[in-house]
Amino acid sequence: EEVVVFAAASLKTALDRIAADYEAASGNSVTISYAGSNALAKQIIEGAPADLFLSAAVNWMDEVEKAGLVAEGTRRDLLGNSLVLVAHGRGSAPVEIGPGFDLGGLLGGEKLAMALVDAVPAGQYGKASLETLGIWDAVAPSVAQADNVRATLALVASGEAPYGIVYATDAAADESVSVVGTFPADSHPPIVYPAALLTGAEDAADRAFFERLGAPEAAAVFEAQGFTILK
Amino acid sequence: MTLSVALQHRFGEFALDTAFEAPAGVTALFGHSGSGKTTVVNAVAGLLRPDCGRVLAQGERLLDTEAGLWLPPHRRRVGYVFQDARLLPHLSVRQNLLYGRWFSRGPRRADFGRVVEMLGLGALLARRPGGLSGGEKQRVALGRAILSDPRLLLMDEPLAALDEGRKAEILPYLERLRDELHLPILYVSHSVAEVARLATTVILLEAGRVVAAGPAAQVLSSPAAARALGIREAGALLAARRGPAEADGLVRLDSGGGPLWLPLTPALEALPEGAPLRLRILAQDVMLALAPPQGISALNMLPGRIEEILPGERDALVRLSVEGEALLARITLRSLRLLDLAPGRRAYAVLKTVAVAPENVGGTGEAS
Amino acid sequence: MTLSVALQHRFGEFALDTAFEAPAGVTALFGHSGSGKTTVVNAVAGLLRPDCGRVLAQGERLLDTEAGLWLPPHRRRVGYVFQDARLLPHLSVRQNLLYGRWFSRGPRRADFGRVVEMLGLGALLARRPGGLSGGEKQRVALGRAILSDPRLLLMDEPLAALDEGRKAEILPYLERLRDELHLPILYVSHSVAEVARLATTVILLEAGRVVAAGPAAQVLSSPAAARALGIREAGALLAARRGPAEADGLVRLDSGGGPLWLPLTPALEALPEGAPLRLRILAQDVMLALAPPQGISALNMLPGRIEEILPGERDALVRLSVEGEALLARITLRSLRLLDLAPGRRAYAVLKTVAVAPENVGGTGEAS
């Protein structure tokens, strides 16, 4: 039995581990295709042979659902994440992020690295948060947008930009950046990774792996990567 | 009619407007650089699509712009020896030679081994064209065209890059081709000697137009053409039959005007007794005498009658009729005066035996 | 010493091993196709880096493999006329002609307008090489080399693609070049007539080796070289001085052997009275007579003594000394017997005035 999973690329480390455990335990094989959520969603809509979809954004799961490809009642919000401000280098002083936070002053004329603020979820959340905090208009001209979170982080890691906004999960593992603050969870829409079984893929193995994602063993792995488990 | 050509074409300032008939045998295209010789040959080969024209080869229409007919080059079966050899650089000499065979149907008239030997290509077969000398390239091109078993050969100054020795070796072979294979040949050359030896018909081109055309003997002997050919090349063609060889290495040729003795060259040796042949006698190689001179090394003397004298600036062309055949002699105005020559007077044409150049001796191109 | 060449090079089976000295004037490289002529010329131009060798031009070393010296082509200042014209396709004819000028320093010895007129290039100046005829291309190449103001001209069969008329027009120009510009010229040609007219020195190559070398008169007159040249091209060179022109269009030339009369050609007309010149007299244009023949159109007779008879298979070469100058006559074995000719006997050399071909008349290449 083969389970084909389409998953947002940012889930790779955790999901690879969970899949390996599952394969060892069940004897079924799990094949995971990692790409951007938008591409995966479109592929699913175009008939990709996927059994499960793990999206990094709500809107792309909505698209799949609209196309009638989500198996009745299987969609659920699997994981959450938080948004942090990272700085280049290890020893940067922590800052308090709240209303009126002087990010512009912190940048000192340099760039703030973010994911695409209108297109990539991490960018969209970041922009929303900065708007809520009332500093978006001041910061906007200094924003350098990358096409994904890892590229954003690379801009900070390489020192190209002194600060950047990324997911907590991405910030943790990088030696050359430090987290200097976390954006208040209520300053942006909840960061949610929805998961669903896809129509026509409701055999035992698929279901089993889908269930497995919510199991405590999986939760531990996700949490180790910095994700929060949504109930 | 073997080949009938009528062409009109314009290249900027240059306008080609020619029509001629080429009977069996070799038809020489003759004319100054830029007179349109290559253009004509290209149109016959199908490499140039003339503005207007008709080309018929052995009854088949190759081109007829009025009827909208244009046969592509590969269906014309013309063997073309180009002014620049145009060997295929990625093929060996052997493959170049055999290239035409890949496409030809029907019997193979030219023998590979014989062509290779004749053109001295044996040592080159495995080589590639890149490193060949100019003459070597042209020899391969010649062999390639012959071996493609064409029904018409087009040659654009094929021998210009060859030395005298090689030329002398190849010319008899071209003659044999012409005679044995009954291949019509359209031949561009700057050498009157070559043309005289090979050509049945001569077409004189000037600035894209035919200024003289006809049987070689007639065109080359006509004093009028002498001017176009250059005075040094003026001469007459004499028909003769090969007589018996004699003990001292000479052979008798029976011309209309009387017997002539020539050294027995390999070319002559190859002809059977009684075979018709052609002698070209340059006007400048003919002396006139009032009586047969004695004690002189010239063996050949023909008695004749002066028909016409065309005086030039410094010398004169004298047309002599020798038993109905025409001979041209070029003499100085001083000699004209000293000997008191005039039309109607009798005179002896004296020619040095060996002044009859061997390449000016050839078969007639008609079946013997 | 103007040009000194010593070369060794190997191309597969072909091995070049030549050494020769080329004094001022024209040095002709002569030999069969594939004998290595182009290879030598390329090595002199710097286009071929020979395995081993030395080339000195007017005192400057162009190549010395022992000393590790190799001057690149552009610093050798050689004007090279290639067997294939090699015009630059992206430039107009005018630009091709002027190309060398872009790089040359110093005084301009060749005049653009004059070269253009001489070579008949006026109407072609605005054209591109693509559409030129074979002869037109070669004329442009010639002009281009001359206009680059070289100190050495290399010519690889420059006239082979030209018709007789053009050749006759260009030859005097090459002579003038040689004489006026004191340009040494290394000249490859298959035409003995060209070589005889132009060359001061002749180098005979065979299979990459020099088989004869020396002053043109000597090499071309030597009966031994006759075999290499082809018997029809054997002949002697006679030094003479131009005498006065006479009323009937003839001019007297005073040779060592006595006076000769020739038609006054433009080339002769251009020479002042008393100018030294050179006549080439082909062995086959000379008849021998025991007494001066009467009533004959031949004007020129020179009394001489038979020095040597070299019998061949069918004819013999007779060397005659005419007041110390050598003449060659080619006669049949039959005439030899009939006239009972033998060394030591006296005989008259009879030549048809006009058999002295105009292009075999030229300045000597020495300052007059």
Place this chain on the structure above:
Amino acid sequence: MTDWLSPDEWRAVALSLRVSTVATLVSLPFGILVALALARGRFPGKALLNGLVHLPLILPPVVTGYLLLMTFGRRGSVGQYLDQWFGIVFAFRWTGAALAAGIMGFPLMVRAIRLALEAVDPRLEQAASTLGASRPWVFLTVTLPLILPGIVAGAILAFAKAMGEFGATITFVSNIPGQTQTLPSAIYSFLQVPGGESNAARLVLVAILVAMIALLLSEWLSRAIARRIAGA
């Protein structure tokens, strides 16, 4: 050595090689035809064809990928008929990856071959035609051998591009290990997660290695051909 890459990674390497090779070989005849049409042909839609060929170069690869997905996907305008009538499916198969790679490399291949075609001396082709070779034979026996260096150059460009193609491929056929995961997709996956850089670097090295070998082979081949043509 085998431990150095995981089984999935080995499969990605093997797949990339297969995809690139197939893409190159299959597109070669089309490349030659299109180059011929562009270099020699005279027909109304020539400018359009030229534009079409260049399109994959002009568009961001992702766009090409989307267009492929819309066209050759299982519900795509062409894809569904190919499936129904010929049973050919590109979507989410390695064949799709090859299609994407082939299309992305096509402009490079065509241009190289076209340049070589334009450098062929037409007088040689004329000479061949007077010897009896019809147009197709002239092409096979003269033109083709003479443009071989251009074909090799075009093929190596297409192959290299295929080895590196990512955007169009992942968009069209996704990133399914063992089926559509090429080396660049695998590299991408690693680059998307924290700490994946060293793994990515390993795969980058493999990609460079493979491509360099292909490059050296092609150079050697070109030189051998050039020597053959220059002759001696």
Place this chain on the structure above:
Amino acid sequence: MTDWLSPDEWRAVALSLRVSTVATLVSLPFGILVALALARGRFPGKALLNGLVHLPLILPPVVTGYLLLMTFGRRGSVGQYLDQWFGIVFAFRWTGAALAAGIMGFPLMVRAIRLALEAVDPRLEQAASTLGASRPWVFLTVTLPLILPGIVAGAILAFAKAMGEFGATITFVSNIPGQTQTLPSAIYSFLQVPGGESNAARLVLVAILVAMIALLLSEWLSRAIARRIAGA
């Protein structure tokens, strides 16, 4: 018509044009030099140079972007010295986008020029040298005019590639509207959100339009050059 694109989109179009033009023109001399070295040169590191030139083709664009960032970034191994000594900064500038585009198009440009170089008849260059032209002059007056069609072809390939380049550019200089947001970045952004397709399609059309005009111009130019060379 001006309403058809937003001001930011207009700026993206203008920037893409500028980036592509500059990338093409600036890399041209280098492309010619490298093509010369590869076609004619004989030196120890030749295979390496050849490999290096092809690298941007072989690697996924994102990797090239990362490598550029590491090398030419402000703290990159080369970048910091460029900044310190010459004041040249690529980071977050359109110049960086041009650098990325130029490097991505470089292998295409070099190959086209190299093919043209290899087709030049060395006998013509020899003829020029006997007329007194030194190597550089021969190159300028003979080789260069003869390879012009190849140069045009190389330039148009590089230009087209630059118009479509996305992965390396966004990774290296990110996406700052008006500064580094090229057309492909803008297109990509639209494709990331549901329903963005029609907007993306609009920009794709613009990209195609611009590239087609460039293509037609280049074809016309090539043909004019070819006619000039064929002569008459």
